[in-house]
Amino acid sequence: MTVLGEIALWIALPVALWGAIVSFAGGRTGRGDLVLSGERTVHVLTFLLVVASLGIIAAFLGNRYDYYYVANYSNRELDTYFKVAGLWAGQRGSLLFWTLLLSVFASIAVFRNRRRNREFMPYVSGTLLGLLSFLVMVLLFAEVNPFERMGFTPANGRGLNPQLQNYWMTIHPPTLYLGFTSFAVPFAFAVSALLTGRLDSRWIAVTRRWILLSWFFLTIGIIFGMRWAYEELGWGGYWFWDPVENASLLPWLTATAFLHSIQIQENRGMLKVWNMGLVVTTFLLTLFATFLTRSGLIESVHSFAQNLRIAYIFLGFMGGLAAFSILLIVHRLPSLRSENQIQSFVSRESAFLFNNLLLLGVTFAVAWGTLFPLITEGLFNQKINVGPPFYNRVNIPIGLLLLTLMGIGPVIAWRRASPRNLRRNFTLPLSAAALTLAVLLVTGVRHGVALATFAIAAFVMTIVVTEFWKGTRARARIAGEGVMRAFASLVKRNRRRWGGYVVHAGVVVVFTGLAGAAFDTAVVQELAPGEAVTIRSAFGNEYRLVYESLSHSRPRVADDARENDWRWTALMTVYRNGERVDIVRPERRFYPVMDQASTEVGIISALLEDLYVIPRDVDLDSGADRVVFEVKTLPLVPWIWSGGLLVAIGAVVGLWPPAPKRARVAHRRRAGSPLPAGAPG
Amino acid sequence: MTVILGGILLAAGVMLVVLEPVFSGRGAPLYDGVDDFDKGAARRRVALTALRDLEYDRATGKLDGTDYELLKTELSREALQHLGTRGAGGGDPVVERASRELEEEIEQIRRALREGLQCGECEHLNVSGARYCGRCGEALAVHGGAS
Numbered sequence: 001m002t003v004l005g006e007i008a009l010w011i012a013l014p015v016a017l018w019g020a021i022v023s024f025a026g027g028r029t030g031r032g033d034l035v036l037s038g039e040r041t042v043h044v045l046t047f048l049l050v051v052a053s054l055g056i057i058a059a060f061l062g063n064r065y066d067y068y069y070v071a072n073y074s075n076r077e078l079d080t081y082f083k084v085a086g087l088w089a090g091q092r093g094s095l096l097f098w099t100l101l102l103s104v105f106a107s108i109a110v111f112r113n114r115r116r117n118r119e120f121m122p123y124v125s126g127t128l129l130g131l132l133s134f135l136v137m138v139l140l141f142a143e144v145n146p147f148e149r150m151g152f153t154p155a156n157g158r159g160l161n162p163q164l165q166n167y168w169m170t171i172h173p174p175t176l177y178l179g180f181t182s183f184a185v186p187f188a189f190a191v192s193a194l195l196t197g198r199l200d201s202r203w204i205a206v207t208r209r210w211i212l213l214s215w216f217f218l219t220i221g222i223i224f225g226m227r228w229a230y231e232e233l234g235w236g237g238y239w240f241w242d243p244v245e246n247a248s249l250l251p252w253l254t255a256t257a258f259l260h261s262i263q264i265q266e267n268r269g270m271l272k273v274w275n276m277g278l279v280v281t282t283f284l285l286t287l288f289a290t291f292l293t294r295s296g297l298i299e300s301v302h303s304f305a306q307n308l309r310i311a312y313i314f315l316g317f318m319g320g321l322a323a324f325s326i327l328l329i330v331h332r333l334p335s336l337r338s339e340n341q342i343q344s345f346v347s348r349e350s351a352f353l354f355n356n357l358l359l360l361g362v363t364f365a366v367a368w369g370t371l372f373p374l375i376t377e378g379l380f381n382q383k384i385n386v387g388p389p390f391y392n393r394v395n396i397p398i399g400l401l402l403l404t405l406m407g408i409g410p411v412i413a414w415r416r417a418s419p420r421n422l423r424r425n426f427t428l429p430l431s432a433a434a435l436t437l438a439v440l441l442v443t444g445v446r447h448g449v450a451l452a453t454f455a456i457a458a459f460v461m462t463i464v465v466t467e468f469w470k471g472t473r474a475r476a477r478i479a480g481e482g483v484m485r486a487f488a489s490l491v492k493r494n495r496r497r498w499g500g501y502v503v504h505a506g507v508v509v510v511f512t513g514l515a516g517a518a519f520d521t522a523v524v525q526e527l528a529p530g531e532a533v534t535i536r537s538a539f540g541n542e543y544r545l546v547y548e549s550l551s552h553s554r555p556r557v558a559d560d561a562r563e564n565d566w567r568w569t570a571l572m573t574v575y576r577n578g579e580r581v582d583i584v585r586p587e588r589r590f591y592p593v594m595d596q597a598s599t600e601v602g603i604i605s606a607l608l609e610d611l612y613v614i615p616r617d618v619d620l621d622s623g624a625d626r627v628v629f630e631v632k633t634l635p636l637v638p639w640i641w642s643g644g645l646l647v648a649i650g651a652v653v654g655l656w657p658p659a660p661k662r663a664r665v666a667h668r669r670r671a672g673s674p675l676p677a678g679a680p681g
Numbered sequence: 682m683t684v685i686l687g688g689i690l691l692a693a694g695v696m697l698v699v700l701e702p703v704f705s706g707r708g709a710p711l712y713d714g715v716d717d718f719d720k721g722a723a724r725r726r727v728a729l730t731a732l733r734d735l736e737y738d739r740a741t742g743k744l745d746g747t748d749y750e751l752l753k754t755e756l757s758r759e760a761l762q763h764l765g766t767r768g769a770g771g772g773d774p775v776v777e778r779a780s781r782e783l784e785e786e787i788e789q790i791r792r793a794l795r796e797g798l799q800c801g802e803c804e805h806l807n808v809s810g811a812r813y814c815g816r817c818g819e820a821l822a823v824h825g826g827a828s
Contacts, residue, residue, distance in 0.1 A: 007688035011695055018699065032708020039709055041699050048695065118710050201727075267731060413738045414731070415752055421745050470741035478740065478790050493786075494734075 005055015006147040020129035027122025066153040075159040092146035099135040101181040123192035168228035176221030180286035187283035194328040216651040223644035234599035247289035257359040269339030280325040344416035351409035407460035433459035453515035502650030509643030516636025537633035550625040728760035736790035
């Protein structure tokens with residue numbers, strides 16, 4: 001199977017090149033046979049890449065350590081599901097997996113548009129196949145071939161990095177990659193619109209749901225990554241402004257800006273060049289995130305391999321794509337002129353524009369901080385890293401402004417709004433914000449950023465709830481429906497809008513959760529079995545943790561299945577305000593083959609806060625089983641995950657196909673007629 | 682040997698699928714054939730959606746009377762322009778129905794506003810036949826418009 005996978009990868013290269021060439025040629029010459037051949041190539045390529053990926057997975061499952069990639073990321077003791085996930089554990093497999101996902105999305109796009117948006121399709125296929133050709137070439141010729149064999153077969157592999165041996169590893173990278181790769185489809189449609197000159201809002205209508213889909217995957221991918229860091233890295237945080245975290249945030253920021261600015265183009269025929277720029281930038285940033293994750297160009301907890309060559313290849317490719325896109329946009333500038341102008345500063349389009357500028361501001365700040373070590377090394381031959389203080393100083397004020405705009409935007413009407421209306425619409429939310437502020441000040445909260453966040457969160461949440469309430473009430477009165485039915489039909493009739501409000505509500509909850517970090521408490525204490533540590537949280541709860549015992553799992557024989565996995569597990573009973581609530585089992589692990597230690601934290605989650613237990617050190621010499629524990633209370637952290645879930649639900653509401661359309665498809669299938677062009681693809 | 686044979690078969694299969702259209706002359710469609718209609722229909726839908734949102738903005742108190750009237754005039758003009766394209770593509774029943782539903786919804790909201798069900802003072806939408814606002818007690822302009 002593995003050899004067949006390698007053969008499939010080699011066949012994929014000429015096939016992809018052929019497809020790219022005939023697709024563009026078919027579009028240019030108007031030859032349908034070439035276009036069809038190109039579209040078939042997309043599906044065939046997907047099949048070949050599936051075979052190649054299965055080949056790698058088979059090598060992992062079959063312990064084929066003669067393959068360099070398998071020997072470096074697996075060993076006999078590794079659990080089966082981690083072996084399957086080995087496909088994306090290292091740089092080589094990740095690139096293959098990325099290529100596979102891209103080809104799957106290309107296949108879906110080609111299949112869904114087999115009868116509609118036909119003018120776009122030759123160039124869409126051509127662009128996607130061009131990207132795929134490049135990636136297959138990199139896989140085969142840039143020293144990252146996952147099928148490369150060594151001249152010998154080691155008895156066992158090196159094993160998977162301990163920090164990756166976590167169930168989040170099986171879902172976080174694929175989710176993020178789904179977000180990165182699916183954005184290639186809107187990019188391909190944008191390129192196609194530029195090449196064909198069809199620059200009205202149609203390419204946006206076609207790709208709108210693709211963009212939301214990418215955004216959805218990027219969002220949950222980032223949140224899964226935060227959760228992974230929280231559980232696995234063992235320091236009680238979820239975001240470290242690590243270069244790779246930043247790299248995944250960059251396309252999310254520009255995609256968020258794009259999701260808002262396309263509404264201005266759709267409603268007002270404005271910002272056409274801006275939108276083209278954003279879609280190109282977002283796609284380039286997904287490439288940036290991909291190569292940065294694994295290349296080691298910038299030091300990161302994610303850089304498990306150093307391969308600068310691939311970094312430079314990707315940089316060159318991105319440069320080429322950027323230059324090509326800019327040339328196309330400049331060439332089409334006359335057709336990209338705005339149809340309207342902003343009529344008033346106090347209008348929804350103004351708020352959206354300001355939101356875009358702020359999002360781009362954060363993007364620039366994060367990109368600057370991420371690339372700063374490279375820039376200083378290039379200029380002064382000295383790497384200077386910027387840490388969390390830089391990012392927090394720049395991004396917190398912008399983030400709070402964005403949060404405020406999230407409330408303002410939906411309440412202002414398109415085109416213009418009068419001061420009287422603003423007063424009427426903002427009185428209640430501003431009162432809610434003032435009340436929140438007053439209550440917090442009275443209860444003794446003095447942290448400026450947290451106070452601002454909570455007040456703005458109250459402001460935005462009041463607006464979101466009021467919007468739902470006003471809309472439902474209006475609908476109920478106008479259509480004579482009951483409240484529940486009115487609410488359902490309101491959402492059903494404009495899923496994008498109301499799904500967007502749910503996303504806003506989720507973001508408010510996430511921001512509130514993030515602000516909770518201002519009230520963390522921590523204590524570090526060395527304990528012997530039977531001793532206890534006490535900590536008080538910001539919400540006034542007193543936790544008492546009794547260290548009961550320590551269990552060891554050091555192997556007794558050399559070929560023990562746990563040879564590469566030694567564990568010391570502490571057992572602690574947790575009391576909250578004198579009442580026993582649970583037990584935790586924080587753990588220290590050691591992986592002798594990789595000479596690496598790791599920590600498994602103990603977490604107890606409640607509605608308002610988490611209790612987080614880190615075993616810092618285990619005293620192995622005295623035999624007294626003494627352990628140094630760091631115990632933290634982390635207020636509002638559970639809100640981050642709940643908010644993330646709400647964001648995901650909102651995105652799904654926005655993505656859900658409208659009921660009439662489902663009926664339309666069924667109707668058309670029955671009638672045997674083609675689908676209407678311009679329907680979202 | 683088996684692997685080599687498998688590889689050859691794979692390559693042959695791939696070539697057959699990919700090259701077949703070129704040799705047989707079978708092609709994919711290059712145009713939708715309903716494009717002009719679609720352009721007009723899409724613009725009309727955008728204009729109608731904007732009108733519907735405007736009515737909702739008014740009904741939920743985001744717009745006051747003056748702004749509402751001004752914007753309504755602008756948007757209605759745009760919608761009317763695009764209504765000229767109606768049926769140009771052969772009257773697709775699906776798009777027609779969707780547009781008709783939108784227009785009916787707009788009319789429904791307008792009727793509610795026109796009949797003075799919405800209080801000019803507090804934007805409360807009152808039940809049909811009400812003479813005074815159920816929330817603030819303000820007299821409703823029953824036949825004279827919302828504000």
